[in-house]
């Protein structure tokens with residue numbers, strides 16, 4: 001029985017985040033970036049100070065404050081590791097397939113892990129309002145929850161193309177008390193300029209970030225929160241991988257293949273970084289696979305310095321990027337539609353430690369994987385997560401063909417209950 005669901009007791013929750021930067025020292029390339037000096041000076045005005053400290057920390061372990069641990073428990077951490085037995089049987093694979101259940105988060109995604117940490121540090125600093133961008137809407141919802149728990153105001157700039165097809169998620173943010181704007185909006189200079197050129201502009205994450213940063217820089221009691229890409233975001237997310245490590249230790253097993261979907265890299269990084277630590281130190285061998293979309297296969301782009309936003313307000317980051325001014329085709333798994341990959345994950349990729357695969361834009365192939373898992377194991381994953389689901393299924397089939405007994409671990413980054421219109425459009429549910 002013990003090999004179906006593995007739980008940690010509340011008192012077994014990890015009490016420190018894992019910062020991989022010191023372990024990466026041997027790989028790191030010389031800073032500073034070639035451009036972006038002006039942008040760097042601006043940062044302390046808009047960023048939460050403790051997050052900025054953590055961004056460049058040289059400590060391997062960073063204590064999770066007691067008050068924050070309490071909130072992690074309240075949002076149902078630690079989260080189970082569950083074996084997808086139904087899927088294994090259907091595929092007749094000798095592989096084991098384990099899922100980490102971030103989809104059990106109250107707003108439906110892993111993003112709550114960093115949202116809560118950022119809101120906590122902002123509150124301690126005396127910040128009154130958090131501003132952010134959101135693509136798929138999960139980040140905006142997660143930050144709305146966090147702001148509400150810590151009694152902060154919250155403003156969300158939401159990529160217009162997605163804002164328009166997810167009214168349920170918009171209302172959820174408003175129910176938390178957030179202000180929500182479709183981006184580009186008429187609230188900022190960047191937005192007004194783009195709207196003038198094209199009134200139906202679908203927006204992009206890079207544009208929404210520019211708008212949010214412009215808004216946040218107008219008021220000193222306001223800070224800007226980012227939901228992915230940056231080092232401190234990945235740091236907070238390592239709670240996922242640290243729990244997963246303990247869970248595998250409990251049953252005396254260890255993953256040989258780890259899979260996550262990859263937009264900016266925060267769920268993939270949070271899930272895998274503690275394991276990467278062991279791989280880098282030569283203690284383990286694991287195959288890591290990042291599942292992406294052909295709309296923005298950023299890990300297959302160019303490794304160079306690039307802006308994180310459209311308007312070139314952010315400092316430049318060294319990352320795999322497709323260019324900050326691209327207009328990627330819309331997809332329903334919109335959380336994966338970002339031009340660059342987190343600098344930490346990009347560095348690991350550069351050193352050949354991450355495999356990547358990009359799936360077609362029509363999304364039928366990935367959404368059908370979500371449907372298979374819904375039917376075999378009863379779990380409805382987020383459109384973004386369906387990319388990881390597809391990858392896990394394909395790997396498990398390969399294991400069957402080659403007779404390999406791998407242990408596959410896949411991160412269920414979120415649930416899809418608020419994204420049914422996307423599944424309907426692609427799978428044609430209402431026509432059936």
Ligand SMILES: *Cc1c(COP(=O)(O)O)cnc(C)c1O
Nearest residue numbers: 138228263264265266267335414
């Ligand atoms: C935002 C999001 C993603 C993509 O972002 P990453 O930073 O790459 O994790 C993936 N899955 C879900 C459920 C998300 O909300």
